[in-house]
Amino acid sequence: MTSPLVEIRGLEKRFDLSGGLLEQITFKGGRFQRKQEAVHAINGVDLQVRKGEALCVVGESGCGKSTVARTVMGLLSPSAGEVHYDGQRIDNLKGRDVLPYRRKMQMIFQNPYASLNPRMTIQQTLEEPIRFHQPDIARSEVQAKVQEVMASVGIDPDWGSRFGHEFSGGQRQRIAIARALAVDPEFIVADEPISALDVSIQAQVLNLLMEAQETRNLTYLFITHDLAVVEHFGTRVAVMYLGRVCELADTKTLFAEPRHPYTQALLSAIPKLEDDRPNYIRLQGEVPTPVNLPSGCVFHGRCPYANERCRKEIPKLIATDGGAQVACHAVEEGRL
Amino acid sequence: MKNHTPLLEVKNLDVRFAVRGGDLTALRGISFSLDKGERLGLVGESGAGKSVAAFSILNLIARPGYIAGGQILLEGKDLAAMSERELRKIRGNRIAMIFQDPMMTLNPVLSIGTQMVEAIKAHRRISTKAARDIALDRLRKVQIPSPEKRLDQYPHELSGGMRQRVIIAIALLLDPEIIVADEPTTALDVTIQAEIMALLLELCEQENVALMLITHDLGVVSQVTQRMLVMYSGRIIEQGPTREIINDAQHPYTQGLINALPQMGEPGARLFQIPGSMPSLKNVPTGCPFHPRCDFATDQCRQTMPEYVRSGNVDVACYEVSNLIEQEKRMQEAGS
Numbered sequence: 001m002t003s004p005l006v007e008i009r010g011l012e013k014r015f016d017l018s019g020g021l022l023e024q025i026t027f028k029g030g031r032f033q034r035k036q037e038a039v040h041a042i043n044g045v046d047l048q049v050r051k052g053e054a055l056c057v058v059g060e061s062g063c064g065k066s067t068v069a070r071t072v073m074g075l076l077s078p079s080a081g082e083v084h085y086d087g088q089r090i091d092n093l094k095g096r097d098v099l100p101y102r103r104k105m106q107m108i109f110q111n112p113y114a115s116l117n118p119r120m121t122i123q124q125t126l127e128e129p130i131r132f133h134q135p136d137i138a139r140s141e142v143q144a145k146v147q148e149v150m151a152s153v154g155i156d157p158d159w160g161s162r163f164g165h166e167f168s169g170g171q172r173q174r175i176a177i178a179r180a181l182a183v184d185p186e187f188i189v190a191d192e193p194i195s196a197l198d199v200s201i202q203a204q205v206l207n208l209l210m211e212a213q214e215t216r217n218l219t220y221l222f223i224t225h226d227l228a229v230v231e232h233f234g235t236r237v238a239v240m241y242l243g244r245v246c247e248l249a250d251t252k253t254l255f256a257e258p259r260h261p262y263t264q265a266l267l268s269a270i271p272k273l274e275d276d277r278p279n280y281i282r283l284q285g286e287v288p289t290p291v292n293l294p295s296g297c298v299f300h301g302r303c304p305y306a307n308e309r310c311r312k313e314i315p316k317l318i319a320t321d322g323g324a325q326v327a328c329h330a331v332e333e334g335r336l
Numbered sequence: 337m338k339n340h341t342p343l344l345e346v347k348n349l350d351v352r353f354a355v356r357g358g359d360l361t362a363l364r365g366i367s368f369s370l371d372k373g374e375r376l377g378l379v380g381e382s383g384a385g386k387s388v389a390a391f392s393i394l395n396l397i398a399r400p401g402y403i404a405g406g407q408i409l410l411e412g413k414d415l416a417a418m419s420e421r422e423l424r425k426i427r428g429n430r431i432a433m434i435f436q437d438p439m440m441t442l443n444p445v446l447s448i449g450t451q452m453v454e455a456i457k458a459h460r461r462i463s464t465k466a467a468r469d470i471a472l473d474r475l476r477k478v479q480i481p482s483p484e485k486r487l488d489q490y491p492h493e494l495s496g497g498m499r500q501r502v503i504i505a506i507a508l509l510l511d512p513e514i515i516v517a518d519e520p521t522t523a524l525d526v527t528i529q530a531e532i533m534a535l536l537l538e539l540c541e542q543e544n545v546a547l548m549l550i551t552h553d554l555g556v557v558s559q560v561t562q563r564m565l566v567m568y569s570g571r572i573i574e575q576g577p578t579r580e581i582i583n584d585a586q587h588p589y590t591q592g593l594i595n596a597l598p599q600m601g602e603p604g605a606r607l608f609q610i611p612g613s614m615p616s617l618k619n620v621p622t623g624c625p626f627h628p629r630c631d632f633a634t635d636q637c638r639q640t641m642p643e644y645v646r647s648g649n650v651d652v653a654c655y656e657v658s659n660l661i662e663q664e665k666r667m668q669e670a671g672s
Contacts, residue, residue: 060525168613198381198614199552203596203607210606225525232598232607251603269530271555273582273599278534278559283527286495 003087004048005187005219006072011045011081013067014038017291040290041067043243043298044081046317049187054213054220056234056251058227058266062287064243065223069191072221073107074098085187103133106180110192112172116164122175123160126150129183149178152215153208170201174208181212191223206233227270231255239263242290242298248317249324259326261303261336297329305330341412342369343513343546344393349406349416351385351392353617354399360617362388362401364570370514373544375537377561377578379554379593383614384567386550390518393548394427429459432507434517438499442491448475448502449487455509474505478535497528504536514546521556533560554594558582566590569615569625571641576650586652589626624654632656 017037018024024034042064049055057065070076072083074091083091090101109115116125126146130137147157153174164172173193180188190209194202206229212218224230230237234251239260247260258264268280283302288294297315300306307329315327330336351363362385370376380386391397393408395415408415410430415423427433435441443451452471453464460467468487475483478501491499500520507515517536521529537560540547549561557564557578564581566574566589574587585591594600595608612629615621623640627633636655644651645658652658 060527170613199554199593200381200596200610201613203598203609204611206598207606207609210604226598227526228598232601232603265527269526270599271530271533271553271559273555273558273594273597275555275559276579278530278537280527280530280534282531286497 005051005086006049006221007084008045008047008068008072009082009084011042011047011068011071011083012040012079013042013064013071013076014040014079037291040243040293042071042078043293045240045243045245047238047245047248049219049221050235051219052213052217053235054222054233056222056224056230056237057240058224058230058237059240060225060266060287062242062290063240064290065225065240066191068240069107069189069221069223073105073189074101075107099133103183104185105187105189106183106185108173108176108180108188108190108193111196112169112176113164113196115176116172118164121161121163122150122155122167125164125175126160126179126182129179133183145182149182152181152212153178154204168201169197170204173197173201173205177205177208177212181216184216185218187219187221189221189223192225193222194229195224195226202229209233227267239266242287242293244298244327245317246299246327247324248326249322253323257322257324259320259322259324259331259336260299260328261305261330262299297327303330305336343372343374343411344370345407345409346393347407347409349389349392349408350404351388351397351401352404353401359404361404361620362570362617363392366406366570366572368565368572368575370546370548372513373540373546374563375540375547375549375561377557377564378548378550378567379552379557379564380567381552381593381614383569383616385570386567387518388570389567390433390516390548390550393514393516394431394433395423396427396433425459428455428512429510430512431514431516432510432512434500434503434507434515434520436519436522438496438503438523439491441503442499444491447488447490448494452487452506452509455506459510470509471505474508475502477508477539478502478505480505496524497532500524500528500532501535504532504539508539508543508545511543512545514548515540516548516550518550519552520549522551522553529556536560554582554597555599566593569620570617571625571653573626573654574650574652576648580648580650584648586647586650586657587626587654588630588632588656592629 015038017039024036026033026035045068057068059065071078078091082089085101123146126149127142130142130145150157155171155174194205197205231251237249237251237254238245239247241262247263258267265281265283285302288301294301296312297310300310309329315329317325317327318332319325347367349363349366352359352361366389378386378389392403397403403416449468449471453467456467456470471487472483475486480486480501521532533556551557561578564578565572568589574581574590585594592610596610598607601607610629615625621628624637624642627637642653642655644653645661647657647661
């Protein structure tokens, strides 16, 4: 097997909630106490993104999928763990050393209404990354590159002098994609790139992303909550719950035979066209807060198969016969 | 079926918005009916006018919008012609509404109990104690754990799913005949969405309440509703039994919407895409509003808006469909 393009090892990310030292100190029962609290957004995630694939990370709100995306891109620094790109550790790089990786890794955000600078024309928006990463390049070449990416995402190159607000949501997302493609990246992190768009526009943008993957030989880390999109788009899928990966498998395997009880529930909840009634696995309770993580398996409180071991011991991702990697004691013991 | 009056009948409704430079027509000649206990889905993309349609049923169109023509008959009485005073007796009482974002609908500074009691007392002369009992009963109906405790809690103490349950409980307070739900689960995660939709469906069946469900999600519509309307650019372009439309859509736009869903395509293959996007209300195309995006458009489509024709049990506004039907008729006549 070829070495992975991007590798995440033991990634953890905590967001401190308790503020400064003075805010942490409370006076209780006659003595001072210091209390620190943090949101545990990611708790030990290992992932490998292989060259040329689209690895989809799915999960519900608060599961840490966007934090994974941002940490990989270096927009957030990890609390623990490492991020490697093409064999080189990149999460600890500083200053100029990061720049080459910034060019190779680009990001597409969820909301094209927020990710385009309202005071820049499309031409300026698309020129900026090219000029920044290749300062010595001739003006005519920049021009040609901008024209080329605009045409490739289906935006008329003559519209360069327009501003973002003059475009519809779907067109804006195309422009955001063009901006990511402008510096010829190898790896693109897309964080819910189609969730803000209408169904007919979603199809257009998904097609565009698939086309770009083929023609430009791109690798994707695709973050989404929409499982139907994953089934269509993804090479492999990682399902996250409360900051941990609970199942990792080929898309086909995962949808044909989901193993983890959470994956099963998640898949059953997709409203399908052929259903005449809602038809899904009912989970008990709700997602616990990531401030006080449950002991053992993070899913045990809602899992119908949980036992004593699940409450105490954290399950590891273990390969199953079907080819999927599942973090579940019940699957490992053959109870499920 | 001329002999029975439906519970709600909307006839030729026109809604316009008076803005600088002339009126924008948001709804153009909308007609549909809703029977007692029936579940009707209203589908369309953003800008199609589905929310305006929902709001106009309660005559909740605020200035600069106004109802420019047509009738909204609730058991024969025209809501469009009613005074504000008379409307108040109907809103929340005979017709209840559920909105998309539960945090926006609940008052953040009042406890759940206070808000529920307030709603009951606005319509009925009963003691606070009796009102609280009704509130408690409805909270039990929506399966909220420990309902007694919830009455004294504030909206921010509940999760998104719980808040939407409270909203449904409030909608049920006065035993309405119709519930209008405008994208009730769009802000929620898939597993929570499945729970809320199943709950809404069960309650409507149990209490024989008619449901008008506005959504962009065709999967949800097929699971929950019996009949559906498809809207495009302020018009209903197709309406009929949900199963019939989902399985065999007639209008090219509806077909496109269904085929653009990732669950319809082969994994990895290009999705079917409708070119372009929904026209803005400022320049609605002449004739059929869908013609610039339609593969079957002819000069006739560009000039005049098609009338409804019936295909099976479905009403469709499309020249292509009516031509096909006539062709079939001619073939049959020639054959016999």
